[in-house]
Amino acid sequence: MERRNVGILGATGAVGQRFIQLLADHPWFNITWLAASDRSAGKTYAEACAWRLDTPLPERIANMVLQPNTPEAAGDSLPRIIFSSIDAPIAKELEPRFAAAGCAVISNSSAFRMGTDVPLVVPEVNFGHFEVLESQQTRKSSGGFLVTNPNCCAIGLVLPLAALQARFGIDKLFVATMQAVSGAGYPGVPSLDILGNVIPFIKNEEEKLQEEVGKLLGGVHLHGDAAIGFEAAPITVSAMCNRVPVLEGHTECVSVKLKTPANEAEILAAWAEFEPLAGKNPQSIFAGMHLPSAPAQPVAYEAGTTRPQPRLDLMRGNGMATTVGRLRPCTLFDWKFTLLSHNTVRGAAGAAILNAEILAVLGKFDFRKFPPVNSNASAAEGLVNA
Numbered sequence: 001m002e003r004r005n006v007g008i009l010g011a012t013g014a015v016g017q018r019f020i021q022l023l024a025d026h027p028w029f030n031i032t033w034l035a036a037s038d039r040s041a042g043k044t045y046a047e048a049c050a051w052r053l054d055t056p057l058p059e060r061i062a063n064m065v066l067q068p069n070t071p072e073a074a075g076d077s078l079p080r081i082i083f084s085s086i087d088a089p090i091a092k093e094l095e096p097r098f099a100a101a102g103c104a105v106i107s108n109s110s111a112f113r114m115g116t117d118v119p120l121v122v123p124e125v126n127f128g129h130f131e132v133l134e135s136q137q138t139r140k141s142s143g144g145f146l147v148t149n150p151n152c153c154a155i156g157l158v159l160p161l162a163a164l165q166a167r168f169g170i171d172k173l174f175v176a177t178m179q180a181v182s183g184a185g186y187p188g189v190p191s192l193d194i195l196g197n198v199i200p201f202i203k204n205e206e207e208k209l210q211e212e213v214g215k216l217l218g219g220v221h222l223h224g225d226a227a228i229g230f231e232a233a234p235i236t237v238s239a240m241c242n243r244v245p246v247l248e249g250h251t252e253c254v255s256v257k258l259k260t261p262a263n264e265a266e267i268l269a270a271w272a273e274f275e276p277l278a279g280k281n282p283q284s285i286f287a288g289m290h291l292p293s294a295p296a297q298p299v300a301y302e303a304g305t306t307r308p309q310p311r312l313d314l315m316r317g318n319g320m321a322t323t324v325g326r327l328r329p330c331t332l333f334d335w336k337f338t339l340l341s342h343n344t345v346r347g348a349a350g351a352a353i354l355n356a357e358i359l360a361v362l363g364k365f366d367f368r369k370f371p372p373v374n375s376n377a378s379a380a381e382g383l384v385n386a
């Protein structure tokens with residue numbers, strides 16, 4: 001695979017730092033451009049960022065200078081692929097400008113996730129939704145486009161659900177979350193509020209989780225051969241979201257009602273055999289390929305009665321797998337289980353990078369037939385549907 005230049009918008013934040021950590025030695029992508037707020041522009045990354053990860057800040061990145069956060073200011077140095085990790089109101093304004101300028105914007109933000117022409121993708125679940133990016137206005141003019149990854153809780157949840165949906169169908173589900181403090185970015189929740197405590201509210205979180213699951217597990221609308229929109233899966237979802245004093249890793253307790261009855265062995269088999277991106281399947285478009293960020297087993301079942309736990313199971317599949325445990329009958333619905341997912345790796349930066357790997361394999365970064373980047377950045381209006 002050709003190594004492509006990429007930029008990170010929001011590079012100094014909790015998710016931005018994960019992008020740097022995960023992309024530092026990535027075989028397909030090479031970081032050449034970094035930006036954050038105006039407060040950081042002009043500083044070196046080491047000056048602008050308080051590095052908080054447990055691996056050293058790569059020296060090359062430490063010395064890079066943060067650029068102004070617009071495509072116009074970047075000129076010829078603007079890479080054609082932008083990973084974005086900025087708050088939703090800022091993303092709403094900035095991300096369409098980068099897409100209009102001819103960039104592939106791979107966003108973590110919630111700003112455009114439910115857009116009628118914006119793919120919301122977890123590759124193991126619905127990479128076919130990426131085809132809808134061809135119907136975005138900017139794709140047709142500059143070649144730029146915008147795709148998103150879901151809310152961090154939705155990502156961990158849809159992996160085991162997709163395996164169940166494929167074999168048995170899902171009618172409805174209830175999920176209660178216990179979300180790590182890193183989910184709120186830095187400095188996040190004050191320590192005096194969260195230490196020794198649980199806060200039973202995270203703004204807009206329950207609504208996002210409830211609506212994103214349907215889009216992720218749904219299909220696409222076809223017009224002839226062209227994918228032009230999305231059709232949500234008719235699954236009723238009720239979510240209750242809580243902040244807990246855990247550093248990394250969102251835990252979720254799930255009760256699910258299936259459309260077709262399944263026994264314990266059948267459910268465990270559905271998870272164990274869930275390998276939608278496995279390169280060893282000769283029918284797969286990924287046959288013979290190693291996707292650098294894809295976990296070998298996206299849903300890992302941990303049979304111990306006290307698992308999963310953030311301290312013990314967070315880094316399964318390099319932080320890209322959902323660990324599931326405690327499968328047992330549910331007195332309200334059919335089955336209940338507990339899952340754990342790494343919120344800043346699988347739930348954010350790692351998810352976006354895996355999306356980019358799939359887009360590369362699908363040929364969506366082949367911009368040769370489009371104008372050079374930045375040539376029509378002013379045409380940002382009417383770009384994507386929020």
Ligand SMILES: NC(=O)C1=CN([C@@H]2O[C@H](COP(=O)(O)OP(=O)(O)OC[C@H]3O[C@@H](n4cnc5c(N)ncnc54)[C@H](OP(=O)(O)O)[C@@H]3O)[C@@H](O)[C@H]2O)C=CC1
Nearest residue numbers: 010012013014015036037040085086087109183185186348
């Ligand atoms: N944390 C998580 O687990 C997850 C986060 N997300 C989403 O990712 C996004 C980023 O979250 P997170 O990293 O936690 O947030 P942080 O608050 O930690 O970081 C925010 C980043 O945005 C930058 N920024 C602030 N204002 C602007 C601006 N006007 N223009 C450009 N950049 C700006 C900051 O730069 P500066 O340092 O200069 O202020 C910083 O780099 C959000 O949309 C969030 O909802 C999604 C899934 C999970």
Ligand SMILES: N[C@@H](CC(=O)OP(=O)(O)O)C(=O)O
Nearest residue numbers: 108110151152179183184208
């Ligand atoms: N709100 C999530 C993290 C997040 O940023 O979600 P979203 O990308 O949907 O805004 C949390 O606090 O754990």
